[in-house]
Ligand code: ASP
């Protein structure tokens with residue numbers, strides 16, 4: 001079987017025609033690349049989300065529409081205003097305008113997804129045209145014919161079996177001769193209604209398509225040359241990691257590293273498909289390979305930071321019947337599809353932080369008033385803000401002596417609000433004050449990773 005590579009390019013990689021040309025170079029450099037998955041051009045999804053929320057006045061809406069149109073027109077101009085694509089983008093901008101007006105009267109999650117999907121629909125049209133101009137036999141594919149989801153607009157769940165069948169039937173026959181260009185982030189339910197997979201979902205789409213097509217590799221092209229030991233904007237000595245295991249990378253993605261959407265690795269792990277992360281601006285800089293097994297497995301590989309964490313502490317109202325309390329709490333959270341990141345418990349109370357990653361496309365808060373009200377029926381609820389989650393990622397951390405003392409010695413000058421250690425050998429996480437987070441990450445990097 002010949003190798004199949006799925007290449008995904010993020011928003012900054014397709015922000016304009018020059019950036020798109022870099023992507024084309026990368027695509028053409030790897031003959032195994034058969035499918036290209038794109039995000040919307042940088043900034044476009046944010047503009048569409050604002051329109052979908054329907055809260056802008058007429059002038060505000062016009063301003064957003066003008067910005068949106070500018071981004072598309074600039075790319076079209078660089079492509080020399082090709083007739084067919086120019087007409088198609090023009091039509092799509094018209095549809096966006098109509099739907100934005102509808103949203104300002106009354107919005108709902110279905111309309112929002114239909115509107116937000118245009119970002120990817122337009123970027124893929126433009127990129128397909130650019131490739132054709134460069135002589136490539138590129139085929140634009142509407143991913144809504146492949147990516148089958150449930151009807152949970154804003155953060156739909158993918159039906160893996162249906163998606164696999166659709167991909168094999170539709171793309172199987174054409175993959176040998178054409179390069180398929182398609183959208184990340186969006187899908188359709190069984191009735192053909194447009195859905196989205198949650199913000200940043202394009203990486204996940206690429207991995208899902210790779211899984212469905214039995215691909216042999218996935219490339220995620222973004223604006224940084226790989227996954228770093230920590231955020232380089234925070235720590236100047238941070239450096240790219242050449243290789244990292246699936247488990248470590250999954251912990252990193254979940255605990256703050258913004259490079260990959262946290263769900264991306266699930267399909268890759270299921271099918272054991274190696275994932276490469278690199279920069280489309282400087283592909284020669286190399287990047288990070290994520291695989292099931294790596295040549296090295298250091299005790300400390302990286303330190304991740306996630307800001308704006310909310311710590312929710314729940315005290316049982318009925319101290320003497322504390323059993324069943326956790327079950328009830330998690331029942332409420334499960335009903336609202338809220339997933340928990342960190343958790344510590346005592347006999348009568350439980351503290352937890354909530355997972356913000358993959359939040360709804362339409363910007364709804366994770367902890368809604370409704371959830372709070374339901375929890376308050378059961379227990380006293382305390383909410384603390386301005387916290388940050390720091391997570392050390394590595395190997396055998398729960399098995400090696402002295403890990404705790406090394407880590408906490410580095411943190412001796414700081415208050416640690418909550419610690420999670422031991423559940424995974426690959427992760428040691430704690431909550432600290434938001435204002436101290438940068439200093440703490442620097443310190444840990446210096447002591448454990450430099
Ligand atoms: N365009 C979508 C977003 O901005 C999906 C993605 O870029 O991955 O969230």
Ligand code: MG
Nearest residue numbers: 010011039200
């Ligand atoms: Mg992204």
